[in-house]
Amino acid sequence: MNTVIDSAAAQTLLYHEQTKHHFHRYARSLGFLDWANQPNPFRFYEGVTALKLPLLQKDIAREHLALYERGRNAFQDFIGETVGAFLELSLGLSAWKSIPGNTWALRMNPSSGNLHPTEAHLILPALPGVTAGIFHYNSYLHALEPRAEVPETLCQHIKEHFHKDGFDGGEGEKSLGFRCRRASWLT
Secondary structure, three states, rough: OOHHHHHHHHHHHHHHHHHOOOOOEEOOOHHHHHHHOOOOOOOOOOOOOOOEEEOOOOOOOOOOHOOOOHHHHOOOOOHHHHHHHHHHHHHHHEEEEEOOOOOEEEEEOOOOOOOOOOOOEEEOHHHHHHOOEEEEEOOOOOOOEEEEEEEOOHHHHHHHHHOOOOOOOOOOOOOOOOOOOOOOOOO
């Protein structure tokens, strides 16, 4: 039995050595790019009903220094519009580019050009028509995909833990909270 494990471990280590980059050579590969079998840059969960988020209708009016000084930004309610705006401006798609035969999306967050997507998951309290749960943000659809239900008591536990009823920094404080406000943004 140990020889089987030792053999599997040896094969794994050999594969790792042969396929990693080294100072004097690139990692072993096919020697060409397989353009016909590129991975999908967007993750979709099958069998779930995506909950569309609202897109911003116009740019948010902020002065330049509000990017750097937190006190210049007003508290925002934890509702669909602000969750959607946050995800749109931080992880959403900014544009589509194309050349004959190929089209691709540009994302708001910078990338080094790798093909793996940036993922985001959110834990949200119960909302009208939506059970409290964990959601995956799908930037292609600008939608939330439910991944798991969360017990109704989680919202209360988070609120009690942070001793706050919202995400805010107070007057120069660095505290966080959790707003368990019910809103009608996904109905």
